[in-house]
Amino acid sequence: MNIGEIAKRAGVSRSTVSYALSGKRAVSDRTREKIQRVIDELGYRPNASARALANGRTRTIGLVFPPAGDHYTGMQLDFIGSVVEAAAANDYDVLLSPSGVDSDRSFQRLLGERRVDGAILMEIRLQDDRVDHLLAENFPSVCIGRTAQPEGDWWVGLDHTGLAAACVHHLADLGHRRIAFVNRPERLLRAGYESAHRGLDGFTKAAAERGLTVRTYNCGDDAPSGQACLERILHDEPATTALVTLNEAALGGLYRGLAEAGRHVPRDFSVTGVVATRWAETVTPQLTAADVPAAQMGRLAVELLAERLDRPDAPPRHHLLAPPISLRASTGPAGTVAPATPGAGLIA
């Protein structure tokens, strides 16, 4: 079931079969039909490895998606799904690599052994050795996220600074004066995760601008951590009336903490942040949040990469997205009422 077998049965040479398939040279209708008949009959499909070896293209892209922590977040799932689908639409396969750093074995396999034509990197850090490495080698890649110096690179990014700031302004406009910021885990912040840093920056600056009293927290990527974090927030400053979060995995826990503290959302306490639509709609009340347009970002990343692969010396391109805040049900005016006490939130 290889090209030689097809050639033999069709009574032509291997090269003619190849040309009939690729169309790169003219083949007479009669010959082509004869070949096609044999191919259909035998269900022949050209071997991908042989083809990749011969023409240097694997038609596979690598998706480097390090686990953010012990597990994956819902947002990562959305990215993966959208990348895979966009890739399939462009006739690319997607190879997954759970690599966090340059030196990971899986990263080496993907790139060093040329298993992929190009790569899409997720979970970008401000200083990212993977990105540096690829840039130095001029290896075709596109980042979902951007480093501290993204100039000259290809990426699709989210304006975390602006989004976090927008959340602050939204709350300030509603009259909130004491708000908390619930970030990703400290480990990720220390590692230099872009969203954690830029989000914190945007939050801090906007809060200063508006003269708000703020505290910032790191919180594990899971519901129990979220609950614990909320308890800490109310313990540190009971007069807090709102929070902004980037941590969608903790969201359920934050809500639970509020419920247990007797704070009714949104009457006694407003919650907002940067969270993908799908997850924002899962909680009760639905979260007013800046959307993370994961599907769009995945698609854009694949399209940029496809372009870069087609024209190896095209100038770098990028997309910086700043989606709007979707107003749902989790924010409201800072009450003129006194800080809630347990039970106060219970009058429907």
Add this chain to the structure above:
Amino acid sequence: MNIGEIAKRAGVSRSTVSYALSGKRAVSDRTREKIQRVIDELGYRPNASARALANGRTRTIGLVFPPAGDHYTGMQLDFIGSVVEAAAANDYDVLLSPSGVDSDRSFQRLLGERRVDGAILMEIRLQDDRVDHLLAENFPSVCIGRTAQPEGDWWVGLDHTGLAAACVHHLADLGHRRIAFVNRPERLLRAGYESAHRGLDGFTKAAAERGLTVRTYNCGDDAPSGQACLERILHDEPATTALVTLNEAALGGLYRGLAEAGRHVPRDFSVTGVVATRWAETVTPQLTAADVPAAQMGRLAVELLAERLDRPDAPPRHHLLAPPISLRASTGPAGTVAPATPGAGLIA
């Protein structure tokens, strides 16, 4: 940067380099070291396509994960993550294919073009043409889930029938007499999705055994659908006091619906089902549920596949898992109190 270049610089033949690397024939220490030095210096890594072509193994496995609907569910994410990690531990890469059926282009690429050594299939249907196809071709594969006739195949499955029944018994033991079943979307049930069918079966039979009054529902894989579904449940039978669900994506919506109907969980209404730990802990109150041990299942699937690849004519193996129900906070005794009225759930 190919093996010939290395050979030239080390002053040996290409075959010697190959043997030095693979260890399949003796190479003198002196020669090996000389070769190794050149390799380290140039950062050489053998080309994966060439290697795959030569020895017929790609060291890549395919993960076929059709989107369950418009999007992916959290459980799928857990499977993907665990498969990727287990594969990396076994020195395999993972190629993703969003194929639902046999004839999908991506499925053809993966298998027909021999991009992968073997495949792991997710989202199995009772009658599944992908599985039939692979079985007929004796293509090395392992299913996460099982078809109606799983004998003779390789799979890792969950005893959905037993788990759904266990949920029913748990609720019946607590005194609930009227319970609802919230299944996956009707489209998936009609398509023959294993979990939807076996879960429904187990639920129905156990309920009959216990003489319960039940209604079953299909529900979209998202929170708004869950909320709508819950409204329908209470509209159809206001005396319903509990529900069992397989639909983790709808869970947030079910809870919201209960809250809006003024039913307090677990005092007025019990909720349980089959849901992965991570997601069960996200909702408030945390869900009492049969765990879906996704990490373990992914790992087992990879291990089975690795075994099958190493020994092509090993007899079929499988694992049927029946995890216990984790008691959390969402179920309680059927109240002797009258059905809740709005507001009644608010006395903390």
Add this chain to the structure above:
DNA sequence: CCCTTCACGCGAACCGGTTCGACACAAGCG
């Protein structure tokens, strides 16, 4: 001292495609 044995290395063939140069043949032109 000769013959066997073994360790080590080399060249060639092969995996299954793609692609280039050459060639045969027919058609078109003066």
Add this chain to the structure above:
DNA sequence: CGCTTGTGTCGAACCGGTTCGCGTGAAGGG
């Protein structure tokens, strides 16, 4: 009729590895 042009096909080389058979030289045994 000879010459150019164009069309369709073929053979060979190549991509970058792996593997088999063989040759060489040194060591070991009788």
